[in-house]
Amino acid sequence: MYFIWEKIYETGVEKIDFQHKKIVEYINRLYTDIVINKNTDSINETLMDLKIYTISHFSVEEKLFKKHKYSGDDLEEHLKKHSDFENTLSSYIGDITSSKNELGYNIIEFLKDWLINHIMETDMKFVQFINSKIQ
Numbered sequence: 176m177y178f179i180w181e182k183i184y185e186t187g188v189e190k191i192d193f194q195h196k197k198i199v200e201y202i203n204r205l206y207t208d209i210v211i212n213k214n215t216d217s218i219n220e221t222l223m224d225l226k227i228y229t230i231s232h233f234s235v236e237e238k239l240f241k242k243h244k245y246s247g248d249d250l251e252e253h254l255k256k257h258s259d260f261e262n263t264l265s266s267y268i269g270d271i272t273s274s275k276n277e278l279g280y281n282i283i284e285f286l287k288d289w290l291i292n293h294i295m296e297t298d299m300k301f302v303q304f305i306n307s308k309i310q
């Protein structure tokens with residue numbers, strides 16, 4: 176199933192929301208590659224594009240952490256989640272072929288769960304931190 180963007184995923188930080196929507200587009204492109212086109216080259220190309228995009232997304236978030244002086248355990252945890260994600264994604268790249276259907280589905284499920292968790296738990300915590308400083 177394609178990933179459908181929901182309003183509850185909005186953090187209220189325009190740049191972050193825009194980038195999260197782009198990540199949803201990558202996940203959906205991957206779904207098309209894996210389930211419809213079944214082409215190993217395009218699957219790996221989309222995974223690479225997703226990796227490049229998420230690296231730049233994380234660096235945007237990490238610049239905001241600095242700007243707002245985010246610190247402590249929440250910051251450490253957030254940074255670790257970024258690097259864990261990159262490692263997991265890297266391990267999928269090259270490992271997937273169009274004949275490994277099950278792995279393809281696992282990757283899509285992993286990405287969907289990861290994004291929802293990333294937004295609803297990790298990023299929302301940071302946004303609450305920013306908002307608590309403004310008020």
Ligand SMILES: [Fe+2]
Pocket residue numbers: 191195232236293294298
């Ligand atoms: Fe994010």
